[in-house]
Amino acid sequence: MAQFPELVFSGVQPTGNLHLGNYLGALKRFVEMQATHSCLYCVVDLHAMTMPHDPEQLRQNTRAVTAAFLACGIDAKKNIVFNQSRVSEHAELAWALDCVARLGWLNRMTQFKEKAGKDRENASVGLYNYPVLMAADILVYRATHVPVGDDQKQHLELARDIAQKFNNDFDASIAAHGHGDAFFPLPEPLIQGPATRVMSLRDGTKKMSKSDPSEYAHIALTDDADTIVQKIRKAKTDAEPLPGEVGGLAGRPEADNLVGIFAALGDETKADVLSRFAGSQFSGFKNALADLTVAKLGPIRAEIIRLNGDDAYVDSVLAEGAEKARAIARPNMDAVKDVLGLIR
Incomplete structure (x- = not known):
């Protein structure tokens, strides 16, 4: 060939x-x-x-x-x-x-x-x-x-x-x-x-989509900081704390999705994220995820708004x-x- x-x-x-x-x-x-x-x-x-x-x-x-x-x-x-x-x-x-x-x-x-x-x-x-x-x-x-x-x-x-x-x-x-x-x-x-493959914040078995009937299912690149924080806080989770190893995410689609988002935004692996948050409740993890998401998407949002006006x-x-x-x-x-x- x-x-x-x-x-x-x-x-x-x-x-x-x-x-x-x-x-x-x-x-x-x-x-x-x-x-x-x-x-x-x-x-x-x-x-x-x-x-x-x-x-x-x-x-x-x-x-x-x-x-x-x-x-x-x-x-x-x-x-x-x-x-x-x-x-x-x-x-x-x-x-x-x-x-x-x-x-x-x-x-x-x-x-x-x-x-x-x-x-x-x-x-x-x-x-x-x-x-x-x-x-x-x-x-x-x-x-x-x-x-x-x-x-x-x-x-x-x-x-x-x-x-x-x-x-x-x-x-x-x-x-x-x-x-x-x-x-x-x-x-x-x-x-x-x-x-x-990033999944819905309301259902970890479905792909994230802006056509989802719930506005809390996705985070738009043009969402402001308050909206991002609110959507992550309302993201569906389960009752168990975060595991210490990736294998512990099996059968927990919402937990797996949020850990995957954190890893991708922070340029690290899921194992890295879990080693830091093992045993944590989701409330604390969501706060950290919201802070990271706002930090990464904030400059992108500002530039999109600027370019949309030109x-x-x-x-x-x-x-x-x-x-x-x-x-x-x-x-x-x-x-x-x-x-x-x-x-x-």
Whole structure:
């Protein structure tokens, strides 16, 4: 298999106010990765159209997610920060990959079944087909790595299957055009560190989500200090004190979640946290967790608010990023056309 230069593609949907789970599960890792990898950070606005949406809200959400990227520490000068719809090669490659992907592969995608619900006949074609666009998002840059949560592993496997089938189906043409034995890499997942999956503060068995009916289930990155303290104090726990070892968290989802959040915010392990708080009641632990959360999120909140008041700057970051992204995507798309036999 051909060797590809290491490149990371990360996509985040513009779905409004980001929360602590987005920060610990994605944004914090994005900031860490930029020190060791070449990265593209994309606000995937085309994906937000698979469900009914308000156009003005989509515009504002796209800017809000970009502001959160920058506020959390992503450097737009060292990396590529852009919104997907500005780079038409994403959609262009998606059609080519539609003609490679198989219907049976898409029929196995569990997220479509969950989002479409029982009334699947009324779901949009885009909702059914968006895993192919997701594959195009990655492959148009010939990216080698993608940070993914558990809920996106299946989509990355699909991207690998599509890449492999393209490489196999057009192997002679790929070789004839000087691309060796493979045109696309098979992208690998990047999964690192504690708290990759942050759970609800009201139910430790459910993922943290801003769509939860209880406003106390998540901490938004724009919550002020008093709100954060109140939400953590009201977080669901059990009656037992904190254990001294990680094994003692088994069967205690709420305790495990709060310890995991503390560990991820403090850049330490759950074992480190438990060695310090072993035998403590949750009231004292929650106070310490609230203090840590406010200290970590306070500067991010202030910068998000500042950037949310400067649309012109945020738009300029996206425009500059799209230009840099297009400089990679266009030659790759031209090469795909050559391989497929399309005259350009």
